[in-house]
Amino acid sequence: MPKSLYETLGVSKNASQDEIKKAYRKLVREVHPDKNPGNEERFKEVQGAYDVLSDPDKRKQYDRIGSVNGRPGAGPDATTFDFGDFDLGDIFGGLFNRGRGTQQQAQRGQRGNDVEVEVRVSFEDALQGAEVTVPVQLELACHTCHGTGAAPGTAPVTCPQCDGSGVVATSQGLFALQQPCPLCHGRGSIVEKPCPTCHGSGRERRTKRFKVHVPAGAKDGTRIKLKGKGEAGYGGASAGDLYVVVRVEPSKVYERRGDDLIVQVPVTYPTAALGGTVEVPTPEGAVSLKVPSGTEDGKLLRIKGRGAPRLKGSGKGDVLARIKIQVPKRVDKKQRELLEELQKVSG
Ligand SMILES: [Zn+2]
Numbered sequence: 566m567p568k569s570l571y572e573t574l575g576v577s578k579n580a581s582q583d584e585i586k587k588a589y590r591k592l593v594r595e596v597h598p599d600k601n602p603g604n605e606e607r608f609k610e611v612q613g614a615y616d617v618l619s620d621p622d623k624r625k626q627y628d629r630i631g632s633v634n635g636r637p638g639a640g641p642d643a644t645t646f647d648f649g650d651f652d653l654g655d656i657f658g659g660l661f662n663r664g665r666g667t668q669q670q671a672q673r674g675q676r677g678n679d680v681e682v683e684v685r686v687s688f689e690d691a692l693q694g695a696e697v698t699v700p701v702q703l704e705l706a707c708h709t710c711h712g713t714g715a716a717p718g719t720a721p722v723t724c725p726q727c728d729g730s731g732v733v734a735t736s737q738g739l740f741a742l743q744q745p746c747p748l749c750h751g752r753g754s755i756v757e758k759p760c761p762t763c764h765g766s767g768r769e770r771r772t773k774r775f776k777v778h779v780p781a782g783a784k785d786g787t788r789i790k791l792k793g794k795g796e797a798g799y800g801g802a803s804a805g806d807l808y809v810v811v812r813v814e815p816s817k818v819y820e821r822r823g824d825d826l827i828v829q830v831p832v833t834y835p836t837a838a839l840g841g842t843v844e845v846p847t848p849e850g851a852v853s854l855k856v857p858s859g860t861e862d863g864k865l866l867r868i869k870g871r872g873a874p875r876l877k878g879s880g881k882g883d884v885l886a887r888i889k890i891q892v893p894k895r896v897d898k899k900q901r902e903l904l905e906e907l908q909k910v911s912g
Pocket residue numbers: 707708709710711712713714715760761762763764765766767768
């Protein structure tokens with residue numbers, strides 16, 4: 566059962582405007598999120614009730630039909646709960662594109678910014694996957710006032726100029742011209758005593774540290790999305806997202822091509838000519854590779870399934886051994902004789 570606005574403020578239906586004001590002041594101190602974190606809903610409810618009952622016209626209307634007129638730009642707080650048996654959202658929902666609760670605020674407020682940050686990982690960590698700590702400077706809700714902008718022990722009050730709607734409308738015949746309220750800049754509430762930490766903005770820059778899992782096989786430029794970990798939204802709107810861009814340090818051994826790893830393998834001229842076996846390094850240890858006879862310099866020989874883990878799907882890429890034929894810089898007497906003999910028969 567939805568409570569009546571009088572019940573929300575804990576006053577009788579015949580309460581004077583002064584009694585309503587006193588009850589509101591007392592309640593706001595009690596339920597302010599600063600004192601009772603997690604109390605935001607109740608806080609909004611109290612503000613919404615006061616928004617209606619503090620205004621004699623709105624109060625009269627509420628008493629008469631259990632609702633207030635859903636004129637365009639009516640207060641956000643006025644629609645965050647049910648008015649008796651009426652649900653303004655149903656009646657005026659299509660017309661004024663209203664939601665309720667947080668949805669309503671998301672429309673009014675602006676979503677927080679997305680933030681992108683880079684993290685460096687070693688080549689080996691990128692192959693195996695790693696947990697990294699990423700420090701990020703973010704604009705967040707002020708920790709002193711929890712984003713309200715009001716000094717501790719006080720609360721923002723409904724803006725007197727726009728009655729909390731955030732919009733002022735001048736009616737001209739059938740058309741209503743709407744503008745953001747010049748006093749509260751569209752927020753619907755004003756802060757009488759600004760929070761000393763954020764000077765009333767409700768926001769502050771802080772460094773937050775996130776533990777991020779870099780998946781095995783991450784590539785240079787892989788983006789990891791942390792939903793809702795970006796900057797705080799405005800006026801209760803959702804936070805932005807955080808994107809962590811992985812920067813992989815180059816390896817001294819491997820060159821990465823997709824999920825394949827290319828590695829230079831020195832091979833002597835006789836082995837390349839006659840065929841033989843060489844040792845090839847892979848991330849999981851050396852592998853013996855058969856070099857066929859007549860292998861040319863620069864040829865790529867494939868070792869299946871020994872490359873980088875595939876980010877999407879399963880399995881691994883390959884290791885590609887790039888044959889590099891070694892030319893001896895110095896030769897001993899025996900080698901010289903053999904090479905001269907070879908030169909003769911090749912010529
Ligand atoms: Zn603050």
